[in-house]
Amino acid sequence: MSETYDFLFKFLVIGSAGTGKSCLLHQFIESKFKQDSNHTIGVEFGSRIVNVGGKSVKLQIWDTAGQERFRSVTRSYYRGAAGALLVYDIASRETYNALTNWLTDARTLASPNIIIILCGNKKDLDADREVTFLEASRFAQENDLMFLETSALTGENVEEAFLKCARTILNKIDTGELDPERMGSGIHNVAVNNKELLTDILSSVYIHLGLTVRSPLTYCTHPE
Numbered sequence: 001m002s003e004t005y006d007f008l009f010k011f012l013v014i015g016s017a018g019t020g021k022s023c024l025l026h027q028f029i030e031s032k033f034k035q036d037s038n039h040t041i042g043v044e045f046g047s048r049i050v051n052v053g054g055k056s057v058k059l060q061i062w063d064t065a066g067q068e069r070f071r072s073v074t075r076s077y078y079r080g081a082a083g084a085l086l087v088y089d090i091a092s093r094e095t096y097n098a099l100t101n102w103l104t105d106a107r108t109l110a111s112p113n114i115i116i117i118l119c120g121n122k123k124d125l126d127a128d129r130e131v132t133f134l135e136a137s138r139f140a141q142e143n144d145l146m147f148l149e150t151s152a153l154t155g156e157n158v159e160e161a162f163l164k165c166a167r168t169i170l171n172k173i174d175t176g177e178l179d180p181e182r183m184g185s186g187i188h189n190v191a192v193n194n195k196e197l198l199t200d201i202l203s204s205v206y207i208h209l210g211l212t213v214r215s216p217l218t219y220c221t222h223p224e
Protein backbone atom coordinates (compact mmCIF):
# COMPACT_ATOMS: atom_id res chain seq x y z
CA MET A 1 0.00 0.00 0.00
CA SER A 2 1.46 3.38 -0.96
CA GLU A 3 2.01 6.00 1.73
CA THR A 4 0.35 9.36 1.45
CA TYR A 5 1.60 12.56 3.07
CA ASP A 6 1.53 16.29 2.41
CA PHE A 7 5.23 16.98 2.89
CA LEU A 8 8.49 15.10 3.14
CA PHE A 9 11.26 16.68 5.24
CA LYS A 10 14.85 15.52 5.28
CA PHE A 11 16.25 15.59 8.82
CA LEU A 12 19.74 15.00 10.20
CA VAL A 13 20.78 13.86 13.66
CA ILE A 14 24.29 15.17 14.35
CA GLY A 15 26.64 15.55 17.32
CA SER A 16 29.60 13.88 19.00
CA ALA A 17 29.98 10.11 19.40
CA GLY A 18 28.11 8.52 22.27
CA THR A 19 25.66 11.37 22.85
CA GLY A 20 22.69 9.10 22.09
CA LYS A 21 21.78 10.02 18.50
CA SER A 22 20.90 6.45 17.44
CA CYS A 23 18.95 5.93 20.67
CA LEU A 24 16.97 9.13 20.05
CA LEU A 25 16.07 8.00 16.54
CA HIS A 26 15.14 4.53 17.79
CA GLN A 27 12.97 5.97 20.58
CA PHE A 28 11.22 8.24 18.06
CA ILE A 29 10.56 5.46 15.53
CA GLU A 30 9.98 2.46 17.81
CA SER A 31 8.87 4.16 21.05
CA LYS A 32 11.42 2.21 23.04
CA PHE A 33 15.00 2.51 24.26
CA LYS A 34 17.62 0.84 22.09
CA GLN A 35 19.56 -1.49 24.37
CA ASP A 36 23.22 -2.20 23.52
CA SER A 37 23.56 0.60 20.99
CA ASN A 38 26.87 0.42 19.09
CA HIS A 39 28.72 3.23 17.37
CA THR A 40 27.10 4.09 14.05
CA ILE A 41 29.21 3.26 11.01
CA GLY A 42 28.66 6.04 8.48
CA VAL A 43 24.93 6.75 8.50
CA GLU A 44 21.72 4.98 9.41
CA PHE A 45 18.26 5.83 8.27
CA GLY A 46 14.74 5.93 9.67
CA SER A 47 11.42 7.45 8.70
CA ARG A 48 8.07 8.13 10.27
CA ILE A 49 4.93 9.99 9.22
CA VAL A 50 3.71 12.49 11.81
CA ASN A 51 0.75 14.81 12.01
CA VAL A 52 1.72 18.44 12.50
CA GLY A 53 -0.95 21.13 12.59
CA GLY A 54 -3.35 19.06 10.49
CA LYS A 55 -0.73 18.20 7.85
CA SER A 56 0.87 14.79 7.47
CA VAL A 57 4.61 15.04 7.21
CA LYS A 58 7.01 12.24 6.43
CA LEU A 59 10.27 12.73 8.31
CA GLN A 60 13.15 11.09 6.50
CA ILE A 61 15.85 10.97 9.18
CA TRP A 62 19.58 10.42 8.68
CA ASP A 63 21.39 9.35 11.84
CA THR A 64 25.08 10.16 11.35
CA ALA A 65 28.16 8.68 13.03
CA GLY A 66 29.73 11.01 15.57
CA GLN A 67 33.19 9.49 15.39
CA GLU A 68 35.76 11.71 13.69
CA ARG A 69 36.91 8.94 11.30
CA PHE A 70 33.49 8.94 9.60
CA ARG A 71 33.27 12.70 9.28
CA SER A 72 33.98 12.87 5.54
CA VAL A 73 31.33 10.20 4.84
CA THR A 74 28.67 11.74 7.04
CA ARG A 75 29.27 15.23 5.65
CA SER A 76 28.20 14.01 2.23
CA TYR A 77 24.69 13.36 3.59
CA TYR A 78 24.11 16.90 4.89
CA ARG A 79 23.19 18.46 1.57
CA GLY A 80 19.67 19.81 1.37
CA ALA A 81 18.51 18.85 4.88
CA ALA A 82 15.55 20.91 6.08
CA GLY A 83 15.98 20.20 9.78
CA ALA A 84 18.47 18.80 12.29
CA LEU A 85 18.72 17.59 15.85
CA LEU A 86 22.08 18.75 17.19
CA VAL A 87 22.83 16.46 20.13
CA TYR A 88 25.17 16.74 23.12
CA ASP A 89 25.26 14.78 26.38
CA ILE A 90 24.40 16.82 29.48
CA ALA A 91 26.86 14.64 31.43
CA SER A 92 29.78 15.36 29.06
CA ARG A 93 31.20 18.86 28.70
CA GLU A 94 33.42 17.63 25.88
CA THR A 95 30.37 16.92 23.70
CA TYR A 96 28.96 20.37 24.54
CA ASN A 97 32.25 22.07 23.63
CA ALA A 98 32.13 20.44 20.19
CA LEU A 99 28.76 21.99 19.31
CA THR A 100 30.15 24.98 17.42
CA ASN A 101 31.97 22.71 14.96
CA TRP A 102 28.83 20.65 14.30
CA LEU A 103 26.80 23.79 13.87
CA THR A 104 29.23 25.25 11.33
CA ASP A 105 29.12 22.01 9.33
CA ALA A 106 25.31 21.95 9.34
CA ARG A 107 24.95 25.54 8.19
CA THR A 108 27.64 25.37 5.53
CA LEU A 109 26.99 21.86 4.18
CA ALA A 110 23.21 21.47 4.57
CA SER A 111 21.80 24.96 4.20
CA PRO A 112 22.22 28.31 6.00
CA ASN A 113 18.42 28.16 6.56
CA ILE A 114 18.40 24.71 8.16
CA ILE A 115 16.13 24.61 11.22
CA ILE A 116 18.08 23.18 14.15
CA ILE A 117 16.98 22.04 17.57
CA LEU A 118 19.69 21.62 20.18
CA CYS A 119 19.08 18.49 22.28
CA GLY A 120 20.80 18.09 25.64
CA ASN A 121 20.38 14.31 25.82
CA LYS A 122 20.64 11.93 28.82
CA LYS A 123 18.47 14.24 30.91
CA ASP A 124 17.96 11.23 33.21
CA LEU A 125 21.64 11.51 34.26
CA ASP A 126 21.02 14.70 36.22
CA ALA A 127 23.30 13.57 39.08
CA ASP A 128 26.27 13.47 36.64
CA ARG A 129 25.38 16.69 34.88
CA GLU A 130 28.33 18.74 33.53
CA VAL A 131 26.31 21.26 31.49
CA THR A 132 23.59 23.39 33.07
CA PHE A 133 20.24 23.98 31.41
CA LEU A 134 20.83 27.74 31.62
CA GLU A 135 24.16 27.84 29.80
CA ALA A 136 22.90 25.56 27.02
CA SER A 137 19.75 27.65 26.59
CA ARG A 138 21.94 30.78 26.32
CA PHE A 139 24.08 29.06 23.68
CA ALA A 140 20.90 28.11 21.81
CA GLN A 141 19.59 31.67 21.94
CA GLU A 142 22.89 33.17 20.76
CA ASN A 143 23.04 30.74 17.84
CA ASP A 144 19.41 30.89 16.77
CA LEU A 145 18.59 27.32 17.80
CA MET A 146 15.59 25.84 19.54
CA PHE A 147 16.46 23.91 22.68
CA LEU A 148 15.20 20.95 24.70
CA GLU A 149 16.74 18.54 27.16
CA THR A 150 15.81 14.99 26.17
CA SER A 151 16.20 11.43 27.38
CA ALA A 152 16.28 8.62 24.85
CA LEU A 153 16.21 6.30 27.87
CA THR A 154 12.92 7.51 29.39
CA GLY A 155 11.55 9.00 26.15
CA GLU A 156 11.17 12.44 27.73
CA ASN A 157 10.94 15.21 25.10
CA VAL A 158 12.04 12.92 22.25
CA GLU A 159 8.81 13.17 20.27
CA GLU A 160 8.66 16.90 21.12
CA ALA A 161 12.14 17.54 19.68
CA PHE A 162 11.30 16.08 16.26
CA LEU A 163 7.82 17.63 16.19
CA LYS A 164 9.03 21.08 17.29
CA CYS A 165 11.52 21.10 14.43
CA ALA A 166 8.90 19.93 11.91
CA ARG A 167 6.36 22.49 13.19
CA THR A 168 8.85 25.33 12.78
CA ILE A 169 9.61 24.29 9.19
CA LEU A 170 5.88 24.13 8.38
CA ASN A 171 5.34 27.59 9.92
CA LYS A 172 8.14 28.97 7.77
CA ILE A 173 6.56 27.42 4.67
CA ASP A 174 3.21 29.03 5.64
CA THR A 175 4.76 32.46 6.08
CA GLY A 176 6.75 32.13 2.84
CA GLU A 177 10.14 32.22 4.62
CA LEU A 178 10.90 28.75 3.22
CA ASP A 179 10.18 27.72 -0.33
CA PRO A 180 9.58 23.97 -0.59
CA GLU A 181 10.08 24.06 -4.34
CA ARG A 182 13.56 25.52 -4.12
CA MET A 183 16.11 22.91 -5.10
CA GLY A 184 17.92 21.49 -2.11
CA SER A 185 15.37 22.80 0.42
CA GLY A 186 15.11 19.30 1.91
CA ILE A 187 11.34 19.57 1.53
CA HIS A 188 9.06 17.83 -0.92
CA ASN A 189 5.38 18.53 -1.13
CA VAL A 190 2.72 16.61 -2.99
CA ALA A 191 2.75 19.09 -5.87
CA VAL A 192 6.47 18.49 -6.32
CA ASN A 193 5.99 14.72 -6.06
CA ASN A 194 3.33 14.97 -8.75
CA LYS A 195 5.76 16.86 -10.96
CA GLU A 196 8.26 14.05 -10.48
CA LEU A 197 5.60 11.53 -11.36
CA LEU A 198 4.73 13.52 -14.46
CA THR A 199 8.42 13.66 -15.40
CA ASP A 200 8.68 9.88 -15.03
CA ILE A 201 5.61 9.32 -17.20
CA LEU A 202 6.84 11.78 -19.84
CA SER A 203 10.28 10.17 -19.81
CA SER A 204 8.78 6.71 -20.39
CA VAL A 205 6.69 8.03 -23.26
CA TYR A 206 9.73 9.76 -24.79
CA ILE A 207 11.84 6.62 -24.46
CA HIS A 208 9.01 4.56 -25.97
CA LEU A 209 8.93 6.91 -28.94
CA GLY A 210 12.72 6.77 -29.24
CA LEU A 211 13.11 10.45 -28.40
CA THR A 212 15.83 12.02 -26.27
CA VAL A 213 14.79 12.62 -22.66
CA ARG A 214 15.27 16.11 -21.35
CA SER A 215 13.89 16.61 -17.88
CA PRO A 216 13.36 20.18 -16.70
CA LEU A 217 11.67 18.97 -13.52
CA THR A 218 14.37 17.01 -11.75
CA TYR A 219 14.44 17.53 -7.99
CA CYS A 220 17.24 16.28 -5.85
CA THR A 221 16.96 16.10 -2.06
CA HIS A 222 19.61 13.64 -0.99
CA PRO A 223 22.62 11.98 -2.51
CA GLU A 224 21.83 8.30 -2.54
Ligand SMILES: Nc1nc2c(ncn2[C@@H]2O[C@H](COP(=O)(O)OP(=O)(O)OP(=O)(O)O)[C@@H](O)[C@H]2O)c(=O)[nH]1
Nearest residue numbers: 017018019020021022023037040066122151152153
Ligand atom coordinates in the same frame (compact mmCIF):
# COMPACT_ATOMS: atom_id res chain seq x y z
N1 LIG B 1 21.39 7.27 30.54
C1 LIG B 1 21.20 7.43 29.22
N2 LIG B 1 22.00 6.78 28.35
C2 LIG B 1 21.76 6.97 27.03
C3 LIG B 1 20.75 7.83 26.54
N3 LIG B 1 20.79 7.82 25.19
C4 LIG B 1 21.80 6.99 24.86
N4 LIG B 1 22.39 6.48 25.95
C5 LIG B 1 23.56 5.58 25.98
O1 LIG B 1 24.65 6.26 25.38
C6 LIG B 1 25.45 5.36 24.62
C7 LIG B 1 25.61 5.87 23.20
O2 LIG B 1 24.34 5.89 22.56
P1 LIG B 1 24.22 5.93 20.95
O3 LIG B 1 22.80 6.22 20.62
O4 LIG B 1 24.81 4.73 20.35
O5 LIG B 1 25.15 7.19 20.63
P2 LIG B 1 25.45 7.88 19.22
O6 LIG B 1 25.41 9.34 19.44
O7 LIG B 1 24.54 7.34 18.18
O8 LIG B 1 26.95 7.42 18.96
P3 LIG B 1 27.74 7.36 17.54
O9 LIG B 1 26.97 6.44 16.65
O10 LIG B 1 29.10 6.83 17.87
O11 LIG B 1 27.82 8.75 17.03
C8 LIG B 1 24.78 3.99 24.71
O12 LIG B 1 25.44 3.25 25.71
C9 LIG B 1 23.36 4.30 25.14
O13 LIG B 1 22.80 3.27 25.91
C10 LIG B 1 19.93 8.50 27.49
O14 LIG B 1 19.02 9.29 27.19
N5 LIG B 1 20.20 8.27 28.82
